[in-house]
Amino acid sequence: MGTAHRVVIVGGGFGGLEAAKALRRAPVHVTLIDRRNFHLFQPLLYQVATGGLSPGEIASPLRWVLRKQKNTQVILAEMIDLDTPARRVILSDGQIGYDTLILAAGSEHHYFGHDHWGAFAPGLKTIEDATEIRRRILMAFEAAEREPDPEACRAWLTFVIVGAGPTGVELAGALGEIANDTLRGHFRAIHPQEARILLLDHDSRVLPSYPPDLSRKAERDLIRLGVRARTGVLVTEIDAQGVTLRAGHETERIAARTTIWAAGVRASGLGAVLAERAGAPLDRSGRVVVEAGLTLPGRPEIFVIGDLARGRDQEGQPLPGLAPVAIQQARYVANAIQARLRGSMPPPFRYLDKGSLATIGRAAAVAQFGSLHLGGFLAWVIWLFVHLMYIVGFENRLLVFIQWAFSYFTFNRRARLITGPSPLPFKHSPQARDRIATTRHG
Amino acid sequence: MGTAHRVVIVGGGFGGLEAAKALRRAPVHVTLIDRRNFHLFQPLLYQVATGGLSPGEIASPLRWVLRKQKNTQVILAEMIDLDTPARRVILSDGQIGYDTLILAAGSEHHYFGHDHWGAFAPGLKTIEDATEIRRRILMAFEAAEREPDPEACRAWLTFVIVGAGPTGVELAGALGEIANDTLRGHFRAIHPQEARILLLDHDSRVLPSYPPDLSRKAERDLIRLGVRARTGVLVTEIDAQGVTLRAGHETERIAARTTIWAAGVRASGLGAVLAERAGAPLDRSGRVVVEAGLTLPGRPEIFVIGDLARGRDQEGQPLPGLAPVAIQQARYVANAIQARLRGSMPPPFRYLDKGSLATIGRAAAVAQFGSLHLGGFLAWVIWLFVHLMYIVGFENRLLVFIQWAFSYFTFNRRARLITGPSPLPFKHSPQARDRIATTRHG
Numbered sequence A, B: 001m002g003t004a005h006r007v008v009i010v011g012g013g014f015g016g017l018e019a020a021k022a023l024r025r026a027p028v029h030v031t032l033i034d035r036r037n038f039h040l041f042q043p044l045l046y047q048v049a050t051g052g053l054s055p056g057e058i059a060s061p062l063r064w065v066l067r068k069q070k071n072t073q074v075i076l077a078e079m080i081d082l083d084t085p086a087r088r089v090i091l092s093d094g095q096i097g098y099d100t101l102i103l104a105a106g107s108e109h110h111y112f113g114h115d116h117w118g119a120f121a122p123g124l125k126t127i128e129d130a131t132e133i134r135r136r137i138l139m140a141f142e143a144a145e146r147e148p149d150p151e152a153c154r155a156w157l158t159f160v161i162v163g164a165g166p167t168g169v170e171l172a173g174a175l176g177e178i179a180n181d182t183l184r185g186h187f188r189a190i191h192p193q194e195a196r197i198l199l200l201d202h203d204s205r206v207l208p209s210y211p212p213d214l215s216r217k218a219e220r221d222l223i224r225l226g227v228r229a230r231t232g233v234l235v236t237e238i239d240a241q242g243v244t245l246r247a248g249h250e251t252e253r254i255a256a257r258t259t260i261w262a263a264g265v266r267a268s269g270l271g272a273v274l275a276e277r278a279g280a281p282l283d284r285s286g287r288v289v290v291e292a293g294l295t296l297p298g299r300p301e302i303f304v305i306g307d308l309a310r311g312r313d314q315e316g317q318p319l320p321g322l323a324p325v326a327i328q329q330a331r332y333v334a335n336a337i338q339a340r341l342r343g344s345m346p347p348p349f350r351y352l353d354k355g356s357l358a359t360i361g362r363a364a365a366v367a368q369f370g371s372l373h374l375g376g377f378l379a380w381v382i383w384l385f386v387h388l389m390y391i392v393g394f395e396n397r398l399l400v401f402i403q404w405a406f407s408y409f410t411f412n413r414r415a416r417l418i419t420g421p422s423p424l425p426f427k428h429s430p431q432a433r434d435r436i437a438t439t440r441h442g
Helices: A014-022 A042-049 A115-119 A127-146 A150-156 A166-182 A212-224 A270-278 A323-341 A376-390 A394-410 B014-022 B042-049 B115-119 B127-146 B150-156 B166-182 B212-224 B270-278 B323-341 B376-390 B394-410
Strands: A005-010 A028-034 A038-040 A059-061 A072-076 A079-083 A088-091 A094-097 A100-103 A107-109 A158-162 A196-201 A227-231 A234-239 A242-247 A250-255 A258-261 A265-267 A299-304 A356-361 A364-369 A372-375 B005-010 B028-034 B038-040 B059-061 B072-076 B079-083 B088-091 B094-097 B100-103 B107-109 B158-162 B196-201 B227-231 B234-239 B242-247 B250-255 B258-261 B265-267 B299-304 B356-361 B364-369 B372-375
Touching (some): A005 A014, A005 A094, A005 A323, A042 A376, A079 A270, A127 A258, A127 B072, A150 A158, A150 A250, A158 A242, A166 A196, A166 A212, A166 A356, A212 A227, A212 A356, A212 A372, A364 A376, A372 A376, A394 B394, B005 B014, B005 B094, B005 B323, B014 B323, B042 B127, B042 B166, B079 B270, B127 B150, B127 B258, B150 B250, B158 B166, B158 B250, B166 B196, B166 B212, B166 B227, B166 B356, B212 B364, B356 B376, B372 B376
Parallel strands (some): A005 A028, A028 A072, A100 A299, A158 A196, A196 A227, B005 B028, B100 B299, B158 B196, B158 B258
Antiparallel strands (some): A038 A059, A079 A088, A088 A094, A234 A242, A242 A250, A364 A372, B079 B088, B234 B242, B242 B250, B364 B372
């Protein structure tokens, strides 16, 4: 294999992993580079953040997934630079040569110039993000149970989610279930169902990328779960005590001890590396504007796919940052590489929109398949089925299915662990220090 | 309930949780205090450390376990002191009064005066310990794959476990399985089955608390898994590069990048608090020497149970630090409290030894039930059955069972995630920095 065509793939998400798998029978040597040793099923990460699933159940070790693929090597490393003339990827601890490079490094949180908000409003991209959000949510209820001052208690029981796209809606729905069902009867001094869950967006409706009738359906389902959507508002400040927002000309302060960021992503910093080293054009979100064949202008040996790429559909509309886009692009690139090796010219990439789905909580979801718009239980069943099918590995699929079944019938969420470097103590109001709340419900 | 007899329980492990459950119908108000929000099934923690199970699968939220028990409140807090005259437990953020106190705070690692070894040889007590050990084990194989220098590579592939009691034997056996079966074929530059796994103990045999014939059986099973037991040796130094030991008059250095501590525990620091505030006598390991009724001498309102207590059996032998001891003590204490409230005098505690079990890896275990000694497959089936039955919650039991079944037939361990604050980079030898290992087998 020493002289085989070397394909280097950066990123083991939906795009990168699919590209590696699609090259399994190609006469190439594949190297898949990722900073993490596992593929993460991102669409269910919000369930880890809300205690419904354990991290291991939505992650699959990359080496295990690719263990039988003899032309493929997995390397745990971080790409930090690119040497385009020498065709070498520069890692934080070495370098590696390529004949064809596929960049699929994904996206990261974006606080729109307010990076200091990150400490107060974590976003949801990694396993560590998810367990940190889980810790904050569960700790807030614990702190409220111990807090005798009503106003301070109310701030612990107020949860703000910034951003009402699919991730924000899914998090808010799951939080609504936690407060109303999962924790019912678990506390003695508070009623968890009194929690306030606010879902903020500067757009005029939730799920702005969906058709308006589905936004209305979603908002109705959210209200049923006790989530209040506040649309058309702009967040101007976030700190440990709450959120400041502007609605029209009014400024408003919300006292909230837990804020979660679901408002924005930008492309991985590798986009900037490509711009500098290969003259790649970037869009406003740092995504690489690719040619019709998903390559860099003037660099046919470099492909960019998934959330790092700015692709367009047949009508010239930008493609959304969804797993199906990355997967279709990966398969296209694998075919294009093989076509080139045979000396033929690959056709341009075409995205086939199979629809989109977002879940809102127990037995509710919205779905769009072309002009067909679905809500409620039917959309939820489709959501369940599609997500189960895409989880890597039969065992993970079975484990997730069992837990969904249990949680549907028992309302429980097993994985409610407060973990992390310093689980205690939270800070109480001054009153709480001499008065342990032992108030009991009448 | 305001005037009910107040029972405060410190610790939600096997002893504390069982005590709370056993008081569910008693005319008392129970407060269970723990630093963590979950009960941890410690006997399977080594499976989390070796990627076989996820943390959520061996932990149960305390509030969920006790949700239907109306006379019980759970408080997430840390006990730091005791005010015996006022009968108040002092927390890091408050205080709480008791009429009867049950201390079940367990034990912690003990490095026998070498606390700086903790950074190089983590022990296995908490979920965070387990995920840290998992990270180190998996990262060692990743680093070896990238390491071209044979000597440095060998140090990455050398794993030392200090302490050959049940935890050390179980960890060593699981590591043997990982190297020989789970990771087989997952790497391209190394053969994981070449890993060296050393199990050290200063005693003359593994499992010193078991009968000698079972120690011999266990050692034979370990050899089959590629684990080398080195008994009769004393560890004199541990650092990031390896372990120094003394065997007789010889000193020896083992280059190993991964060392795990399974050699010693001591009682929770609350033992010292009891000694200072209530004059409790402590043994060498910091355990509280209790009366026949599990109370402090002269303080009948304070019970101490589980690993924090030094109890004795009918022959005057100290009781081992095992879950069945803590559970039996908890039930005894709950009955004793109710007997006292009725005005009667509880009999002394008697421990009923139901036997002990340790697993050594795939299809091998040792078991002692009185004079009946078992090894091999039969002991392993008993081990599986007993452990499944003691896991809290039917759903966790089912999830663990499914994963054991999969892992028995597929040799896989799903939960092999490298997680934590800084998963990358590891440090390579200088050569590795310019040479990415792309060596391929065959």
